[in-house]
Amino acid sequence: MPKCNICGADAEELDTCQACKKKFCDSCGDPADERCEFCSGEEEW
Numbered sequence: 001m002p003k004c005n006i007c008g009a010d011a012e013e014l015d016t017c018q019a020c021k022k023k024f025c026d027s028c029g030d031p032a033d034e035r036c037e038f039c040s041g042e043e044e045w
Ligand SMILES: [Zn+2]
Pocket: 004, 005, 006, 007, 008, 009, 024, 025, 026, 027, 028
């Protein structure tokens, strides 16, 4: 099973961030936007 590159959790399906090319689970980014939480914007910091 693949592992999320952000949180390290096992996930059935991972998406690849188009900005940093890391694979992320759906709790670590936006699959529709294909960006991980680090690249999807900094509004939440
Ligand atoms: Zn994750």
